[in-house]
Structure formats: C-alpha cells, structure tokens
Amino acid sequence: MRNxxxxxxxxxxxxxxDVHLFLVTYLSxxxxxxxxxxxxxxxxxxxxxxxxxxxxxxVGMVRPGRIVQFASEGFVVMAPFxxxxxxxxxxxxxxxxxxxxxxxxxxxxxxxxxxxxGRIHAFGxxxxxxxxxxxxNEREDLCxxxxxxxxxxMVLTYEEREDLRRMMKxxxxxxxxxxxxxxxxxxxxxxxxxxxxxxxxxxxxxxENVSLTHSRLLKERADELGKRAETWYFEEYTHYFPPSVxxxxxxxxxxxxxxxxxx
Numbered sequence: 001m002r003n004x005x006x007x008x009x010x011x012x013x014x015x016x017x018d019v020h021l022f023l024v025t026y027l028s029x030x031x032x033x034x035x036x037x038x039x040x041x042x043x044x045x046x047x048x049x050x051x052x053x054x055x056x057x058x059v060g061m062v063r064p065g066r067i068v069q070f071a072s073e074g075f076v077v078m079a080p081f082x083x084x085x086x087x088x089x090x091x092x093x094x095x096x097x098x099x100x101x102x103x104x105x106x107x108x109x110x111x112x113x114x115x116x117x118g119r120i121h122a123f124g125x126x127x128x129x130x131x132x133x134x135x136x137n138e139r140e141d142l143c144x145x146x147x148x149x150x151x152x153x154m155v156l157t158y159e160e161r162e163d164l165r166r167m168m169k170x171x172x173x174x175x176x177x178x179x180x181x182x183x184x185x186x187x188x189x190x191x192x193x194x195x196x197x198x199x200x201x202x203x204x205x206x207x208e209n210v211s212l213t214h215s216r217l218l219k220e221r222a223d224e225l226g227k228r229a230e231t232w233y234f235e236e237y238t239h240y241f242p243p244s245v246x247x248x249x250x251x252x253x254x255x256x257x258x259x260x261x262x263x
Contacts, residue, residue, distance in 0.1 A: 001027050002107070003029065003100070004026060004104045004106070004108035005026060005027045006024050007025045008024065009023075009024055010022060010024075012036065012064065014038075014068060015065050016072060018040065018042070019038050019040060019041060019071045020040075021037070021038050021067070022038075022039075023036060024078075024108075026105070028080075028083065028100050028103075028104035028105075029101075029104070031089040033080060033081070033089065033101050033104070034086045035081050035101075036062050036067050036078075037076070037078050037108075038067045038070070038071035039071065040072075040074060040075075040114070043114075044114070045114060045115070046074055046075055046076050046115060046116060047076070047115070047119040047143070047257065048075065048077075048109035048112065048115040048119060049070055049075035049077040049123060049257075050102065050109060050122045050123065050135065051067060051079035051123055051128075052080070052102055052135075053081075053082075053126075053127075054126025054127045054129075054149075055126065055127060056094055056167065057084075060125075060127070061081070061085070062079045062081055069250055073250065073251065075121075078105045078112075080101045080102060080105045082098045083097075083098050092171075093171050093172070094154075094167075094168065094171045094172060095127065095130045095131055095154065096172065096185070096186060099131060102122070102132075102134070102135050103135060103138060106120060106135060106141070116262075117262075118263045121144045121145070121146065121260075122135045122136060122142050122145045122146070123148070124145075124146070124148070124150050125147075125148045125149060126148075126149050126210055128147075129147035129148070129149070130150065130151045130152065130187075130188060132146065133147065133150070133192070133218070134191075136188075136195045136196070136197050138194070140196050140263065141263055142196070142263065143198075143260045144197050144200065144256075144260040145195070145198075145199045145200075146201075147199070147200075147201055147202065147218070148249075148253075149203055150203075150210065151210050152215065152218040153214060153217055154168075154172075154176075154187045155187065156211070156217070157210070158176055158183070159176075161209075189217060192218075192221050192225055193225050195222075195227050196263075197260075197263075198230070199222060199227065199229040200229075200232070200256055200257075201231045202232045203232075203233055204239060204240075204241065205236070205237070206235075206236065207237075207238050208238060210239060212233065215231065215233070219231055232252075
C-alpha cells in the first residue's frame, strides 16, 4: 500500500446537489487517516484543491459547507482531518509528523480520476497556512499555494497566543527555549528557498488569532528569495470575514488559482 491510497470511501451528506461529498480513509505514513473529499457531480477534469484546516483536534475541524463552497467553484477538494481525529489513527502534532497527512492527500488528489494532471493547489487557513507552506516547500507538483490568515512562524504563534502555550508545549514537547529545533522544523519560512509555486497571501489586518505579522514575514522572506508572492490585505477585517466578503474572496482566489500555469 502507498501514501494517498484510499482505503475506505463512504458517501457523506452534501449541502449541494452539484457536489458529491465522501468521508474517506486514506494511508499516510502507515496510518489510516480520515478526511472529506468533494467532487463536482458533473463529469470532467478539474483542478485539485488541498484544503488544510486550522486549529487542532476538535477546534477548527473541517466543515462540509466550506469544502463544498470550494468544490462548487470547479475543484476536486481533499480536506484531511489530520491523524488522530474523527477515528483516524495516530496523534496530531501541530505541523510535525502530521505534515505527512497533507503530503499524502496530495498523492490522493494526483491519482484521482477527475483531477487534471499537473493542476493541484494547496490552501491553508490559520494553522493550515503552515501546512500549505510546508507542502509547497516539500513538493514541486503544486500550481499554487494560498494562505488565508495563515501562520508562518511557530515561535511567533507561541509568543502571541498565551492561550495556546500549554497545548503547544504538550504537543511539540516544550517551549521554543527548550525545543528550538522543533519550532524551527515547524516554521516554513526557514525552507522557503525550496518553494516553486506562486503564493497568494490573504490576511485581515485586525486579526488577533494570527497576527498580520505572519503574512508580512512571509512576504518579506519571499521577496528576499525572489519568490512569487501576491498579498491581499483587508484593513477592516479580523480572522473571520463577513459572509459576503468571504464568498467574494473565495471566488477571487479560486479564479487566481486557475490562472496559474500547470506543472
């Protein structure tokens, strides 16, 4: 068996008749991991879309409506729950070994019969931003990488979010002072020279969950390395955008994705 191989495939209630939704179990680093897969109902070839959620455990869990929203724009969407969640094997470790769940989901999309070869994108929201950037650093088969309110520096997250420190010390194995190498490994800014895909960076300037500093650091590093990185900053919004703005931004970013060249 190989990473990304689907071991179980169950129909899941979809909020849209135009999108089929499935609960899948797939192989990732020898573990059985769960996720949601959304496919446009109409036959044809579509771009693949790796949706990387934020939060940890039950916080920030994948929402079917959100996945279907992206699939409705003409994508086959794969959204890992990450290991240890919703009945999956292993333990989520906040952009540590669970990065394999994102990379294996890319393999799943690459082998999907409805996904156009050479047309796969990675999208990360909040903590998922780190996962998307790691995927972009480690894989050359992505057309684009999009982060929305995304984390780029794990030490900065520890410093800014006092409410997350206990969890981070438990999951990562200590504070940045005690485990600097573990935080560095989880910080994709340090490996950004490996990024091949163009990046789109979306952030609300009033975001208190993930500060705008994360996106500014990412943009600065991208510019230093001569990487392609476009920014959409929204001065009036926080971590969560109003519904109408959210829908418009989804439409804009998916249109941006489709304009990127194939690999």
